[in-house]
Amino acid sequence: MANFETPKGMKDFGGEDAIYRERMLESIKQVYKKWGYEPLSTPAIENVKTLCAKSGDEIAGQLFRIEKSELALRFDQTVGLARYVAGANMAKPYKRYIIANAWRREEPQKGRMREFLQADADIVGSADMRCEAELLAMSCEALQTLGFGEFEILLNNRKILNGIIKSLKIENAENAILRALDKLGKIGIEGVKKEIEACKVKRADIEQLLQVLMPGKKENEKALELAKKYSQEGAGELENILCILKYAYGIENVKVDLSLVRGLGYYTGPIFEISAGGGIGSVAGGGRYDELAGVYGKKEPAVGISLGVERLFALKKGKGEKISPCDVMIITFDDKSYGGAVRAAKRIREAGFSCRTDLMGRKVKNQLEYANACKIPFALIIGEKEMKSGKFALKDLKSGKQKEIGIEEVLENLEEAREIREGL
């Protein structure tokens, strides 16, 4: 165990965890597809030059570099996208999704691994606020599909933040101020004040700044009114998004939060987060990054959103029913009936069900124990007698009841059980 551990900040996922993860990802993928997004798979490894073009030295220290090369593992999915669209010529808007890993070499901590999954959807080529609205609405649908009913969308715009900071007339401290604001939820108002003071901002200015930004207390209309003083354009974009969400999608639990920052990154316009109910916090986030593709040679407006899948997994864990790796276990009495078992398995698989056969030549008792331990709901018992009669014993492992039926009936039973399971 100790000699061969997983690398720092990386984990194995097996058993029920793995099944849950795959199912959740599958549902997310289905939603993305339904909204007309197409897959774009880019390499896990990119040239260091490519990776660093996006964020420069900021990210360079977190790269997993590959020895004796100028290559490194990607730290997010957006770099590959930007490189791709800059070098290709496709009909606009281009809508893509990707569910894939990324790696960052930093100290692991709560909710932050060195290897992590990202479920991103992006739209390239359109500067229209319909894109923002669509990504948000689609993400809400994905969250609902996963069983997260309550959520709130938080909206802000980098243009507004930039306007506010410009008004303070501070030199060289813009980033420090944004950084401080970003911590609002973590260190509180007083903490933010202290950090901003350290940037040599006047006390009066800080008070004013925080008054403008203070979240929670304001109606959207008031917040937007304030925001207009700093960026007419930015506030207008937010109004536009609010309007589309409300009247086209019927989504109204949206709040303008002028203190939302989302890192220093590459965002240039609207930024947003979705927080799930019950104090769970942010489960999705994204924004507009119109400059990024330009870094790779062809400027294109773009906006994207990313579901915080690791967090969703953690929240969902243990909430569901017991999960079985397959629908039915085919049990045999002896070597002679194994051929029959395999043929029955073929039939069952062709009908769209999953099944396992005994691969150890075990006694019936042990095969049943195995099925039980794996939480497989049904056992199909086959022996000489059954081979001759063509009737198999289908045993419901939960109730212990079993009936002698032909293969067609077995399939019907499995179908019935599947409907019940999915109906829940």
Place this chain on the structure above:
RNA sequence: GCUAAGGUGGUGUAGCCUGGUAGCACGGGGGGUUGUGGUCCCCUUAGCCUGGGUUCAAAUCCCAGCCUUGGCCCCA
């Protein structure tokens, strides 16, 4: 990069202070007479994070490293 607390079979733990036989539970495999599991009984499997030091003797004491979980920094 900094910092705190930890690290004993696959999992959860006892033992550590006060060095001297690594114990328990769950899990895995098999069995309890011929073709039916979930509760019982028996057998079996498998472990002291790594390296160094102190000592007759180290899971236990000391040092370093690694990893885990948090916190800081930073943040797609």
